[in-house]
Amino acid sequence: MKTALKQTGAPEESDQPVAQTKDKVWFGGYLLFLIALGGLYYLVSLRFLGLSEGAVVWVLRLSRGAFILTLILGVAKASDVYLIGRIEDPVPRYNLRRIQKLIVALLMAFTAVTMWSNWYTTVVSLGLISLILGFALQTPITSFIGWIYIMVRAPYRVGDRIKIGSATGDVIDVSYLDTTLWEFGGYLSTDHPSGRIIRFPNSSVLNSAIYNYTWPVFPYVWNEIIFNVGYESDLDFVAKTMQEVAEEEVGEAMMERIRVYRELLAQTPVDALEVREHPSVLFRISSNTWLEAIVRYLVHPKEAGRVKTRLIKKLLAKLNAAPDRALFPKGNAR
Incomplete structure (x- = not known):
C-alpha cells in the first residue's frame, strides 16, 4: 500500500x-x-x-x-x-x-x-465536572470522538471529495466538532461546485458510510459516456472510433493508473484480470428502440466534468462524420 x-x-x-x-x-x-x-x-x-x-x-x-x-x-x-x-504534505500538517x-x-x-488551587483538588474537580458535562453534552462529545476517529483512521482528509449520507462535496475544514464541505453537484445536473457549504457533525462518521472519491492511494474513479445508436449501425466502427478517441484523451495517464490499481488489487482476493489498461466500449440494449454505446474510462473525479465534455465533442465530431455507419436518433425519434 x-x-x-x-x-x-x-x-x-x-x-x-x-x-x-x-x-x-x-x-x-x-x-x-x-x-x-x-x-x-x-x-x-x-x-x-x-x-x-x-x-x-x-x-x-x-x-x-x-x-x-x-x-x-x-x-x-x-x-x-x-x-x-x-x-x-499539507494535509497531515493541517491535522x-x-x-x-x-x-x-x-x-x-x-x-x-x-495557579489558584492544589493540583490534586483540580484533577478531582475536573473529573467531576467532566462526568456532569458528559451527560449534558453527549452529542458534542460524540462529535469530538468522531474527530479523533477521523484523525486516526483518516476516512477522509482536507481536500478529499467525499459523499456521506446525502451530502457530497470537497472537504475544506475538519474542526473538533464538525466537518465542512464545499458542495459539488447538489441541485446541479453536473459535477460542478454548487456554491453551497455543507456542515455536518463529526459523529456522523461513526454510523454512516463514507464514499471517498480521492483517497490518496488511488484518487481516480470510473466514468462513462453513453450514446444511443441504431441497430443498423456498424457496431465495430462505433466501438473502434469511441475507443480511439477516448485513448487519445486519457490513454497514457489511464495505463499508469491501472498499473497502480492492479498492484493494489494484487494485495486482495479481488480478481484483477478484468481490469483493462485502455478505455473500453460496451453495448447494451436500451429500454427504447435503440442500442446504448458506452465508453468507460478512468479519470480524476475533479476532472471528470471537463474530460467528459471534451470527449463528447470529439466523439460526436468523429461519429457524425460517418452518418451511414453511426446512426443516431433524429427529429422526433430522439
Missing part, C-alpha cells in the same frame, strides 16, 4: 521552512518575558520588594503560572515552525496543527486553574 501511494505522484521539491522574521520576533519576545518572570519570581521569593506575606504568595503563584503559560506557547511555536512546518492547538489549550487551561 505504501509503495502504491508513492507511485501516485512525484514528490514536489520544496525548501525546508526556516524561522521567518516575525517568528524570530515571537521567539525573542517569549525569551525576554520568561527572563522577566524568572527575575520577578527570584526577587519576590527573596523578599527584596518588601511585599506583605499574602502579596508574596499571590505574586509567586501568578509569576509561576505566567512562566509556565509562556513556556507552553514558546514550545508550541517552536514545534510549529521547526517540526510541523517541515512536513511537505497536526489542529491537534497541537487542542493540547496547548488543555495545558493552558489546566495551568490557569492550578
Whole structure:
C-alpha cells in the first residue's frame, strides 16, 4: 500500500521552512518575558520588594503560572515552525496543527486553574465536572470522538471529495466538532461546485458510510459516456472510433493508473484480470428502440466534468462524420 501511494505522484521539491522574521520576533519576545518572570519570581521569593506575606504568595503563584503559560506557547511555536512546518504534505500538517492547538489549550487551561488551587483538588474537580458535562453534552462529545476517529483512521482528509449520507462535496475544514464541505453537484445536473457549504457533525462518521472519491492511494474513479445508436449501425466502427478517441484523451495517464490499481488489487482476493489498461466500449440494449454505446474510462473525479465534455465533442465530431455507419436518433425519434 505504501509503495502504491508513492507511485501516485512525484514528490514536489520544496525548501525546508526556516524561522521567518516575525517568528524570530515571537521567539525573542517569549525569551525576554520568561527572563522577566524568572527575575520577578527570584526577587519576590527573596523578599527584596518588601511585599506583605499574602502579596508574596499571590505574586509567586501568578509569576509561576505566567512562566509556565509562556513556556507552553514558546514550545508550541517552536514545534510549529521547526517540526510541523517541515512536513511537505499539507494535509497531515493541517491535522497536526489542529491537534497541537487542542493540547496547548488543555495545558493552558489546566495551568490557569492550578495557579489558584492544589493540583490534586483540580484533577478531582475536573473529573467531576467532566462526568456532569458528559451527560449534558453527549452529542458534542460524540462529535469530538468522531474527530479523533477521523484523525486516526483518516476516512477522509482536507481536500478529499467525499459523499456521506446525502451530502457530497470537497472537504475544506475538519474542526473538533464538525466537518465542512464545499458542495459539488447538489441541485446541479453536473459535477460542478454548487456554491453551497455543507456542515455536518463529526459523529456522523461513526454510523454512516463514507464514499471517498480521492483517497490518496488511488484518487481516480470510473466514468462513462453513453450514446444511443441504431441497430443498423456498424457496431465495430462505433466501438473502434469511441475507443480511439477516448485513448487519445486519457490513454497514457489511464495505463499508469491501472498499473497502480492492479498492484493494489494484487494485495486482495479481488480478481484483477478484468481490469483493462485502455478505455473500453460496451453495448447494451436500451429500454427504447435503440442500442446504448458506452465508453468507460478512468479519470480524476475533479476532472471528470471537463474530460467528459471534451470527449463528447470529439466523439460526436468523429461519429457524425460517418452518418451511414453511426446512426443516431433524429427529429422526433430522439
